[in-house]
Each structure stands twice: as C-alpha cells, then as structure tokens.
Amino acid sequence: xxxxxxxxxxxxxxxxxxxxxxxxxxxxxxxxxxxxxxxxxxxxxxxxxxxxxxxxxxxxxxxxxxxxxxxxxxxxxxxxxxxxxxxxxxxxxxxxxxxxxxxxxxxxxxxxxxxxxxxxxxxxxxxxxxxxxxxxxxxxxxxx
Numbered sequence: 001x002x003x004x005x006x007x008x009x010x011x012x013x014x015x016x017x018x019x020x021x022x023x024x025x026x027x028x029x030x031x032x033x034x035x036x037x038x039x040x041x042x043x044x045x046x047x048x049x050x051x052x053x054x055x056x057x058x059x060x061x062x063x064x065x066x067x068x069x070x071x072x073x074x075x076x077x078x079x080x081x082x083x084x085x086x087x088x089x090x091x092x093x094x095x096x097x098x099x100x101x102x103x104x105x106x107x108x109x110x111x112x113x114x115x116x117x118x119x120x121x122x123x124x125x126x127x128x129x130x131x132x133x134x135x136x137x138x139x140x141x142x143x144x
Contacts, residue, residue, distance in 0.1 A: 022047055022088065022124055027137035029105070030098070032112045039063070039112055041103035041120060041137055044095040047088040053126035054085045055094075062118045064107025071100055080104070088124075114141045 027043035041060075047053050058066040070083045078099075086101055088094045096102045103120070112118065116139040121132050 022053055022126070022131075022133060024122075024133065024135050027120070027135045029112055029116075029118045029137045029139045031114045031116075031139050031142045032108065033142070034111050036111060037106070037108050039105040039108055040098065041066070041105060041118070042096045042098060043135065043137065044093055045088050045122075046093045047090060047126075049126070050090050051127045052090045053088045053124050055088065055122050055124050056085045056130075057123040058103050059121045059123075060105060060119060062109055062112070063105040064109075065105075066120070067104045067106065069102055069104040085125075112139045114139055 023046045025044045025046065027041070029039055029041045032039050041058075045053075045055065055068065058068060060066050067082045068084070068086055069080050070086075071078050071080055073079075082104075083101070086094055086096075094101075105118075118137045118139060120135045120137055122135060124131050124133055
C-alpha cells in the first residue's frame with residue numbers, strides 16, 4: 001500500500017465518522033377515533049457522529065401533511081406551533097414525545113387503529129448533506 005492509498009483510506013474513515021448514521025428507535029403513532037383528521041407521531045433519533053444533525057421535514061402517505069411541532073408557553077397556557085427544524089446533538093439524541101416536540105399528522109387519510117403501521121420519511125441535514133430516513137411507526141392504543 002502506498003502513501004496515496006493510506007491517505008485515501010484515512011480520509012474515507014474520517015468522512016464515515018463525520019457523516020455517521022442517524023438511527024431511530026421506538027417509532028409510534030397514537031391511534032385516532034373515527035372522523036379524527038389529526039394525529040401525532042413520536043420516536044427517538046440517535047446521532048453517533050461528531051456533527052449535529054437537523055430534521056427539517058417529515059412526510060407520509062397516511063396524511064395530507066406532516067409537520068414538526070413544538071409546545072410553547074404563552075401567557076401561562078401551553079400552545080402548539082409548527083417549527084422549521086429540530087436538532088439532534090452530536091453524539092446525542094432527540095425524542096419526539098407527547099406534550100412536547102412531536103410530528104403532527106394533518107389530514108389523515110383514515111382513522112388510525114392500534115396495530116396499523118404508518119410509513120414516515122424524515123429529511124435530515126448533517127454537515128451540508130441531506131438524507132432521507134424511512135421509518136415505519138406502529139399505531140399504539142389511544143391511552144398511550
């Protein structure tokens with residue numbers, strides 16, 4: 001192996017570490033009642049790289065629109081509002097959870113029943129590169 005091969009190998013290894021894989025655990029969606037047109041999706045995203053990553057969009061064929069939402073306090077009341085991105089810290093994780101930052105599904109195609117599986121596509125930007133992460137979220141009963 002000559003010096004050019006060694007340098008190329010080292011740069012490739014560093015690149016793979018910088019743009020490491022974002023992994024998703026426990027993706028789920030809350031069941032809905034008949035006629036309900038909105039729902040919520042939740043999950044934890046793990047970032048094992050030295051670079052932060054940002055989720056900038058979500059899509060699904062189960063709803064007309066999916067948005068990133070956060071809860072903010074305004075005049076002593078909690079309110080939900082859309083946000084343009086959420087950050088997954090370097091070597092850290094971020095959790096979409098009920099009552100906090102979550103994925104809002106609007107214009108559901110049909111009611112969501114426990115046991116259904118909902119496809120989601122997360123658009124993630126990390127160090128100038130955009131990637132799509134496909135997730136399948138199981139629908140959990142209303143009480144969860």
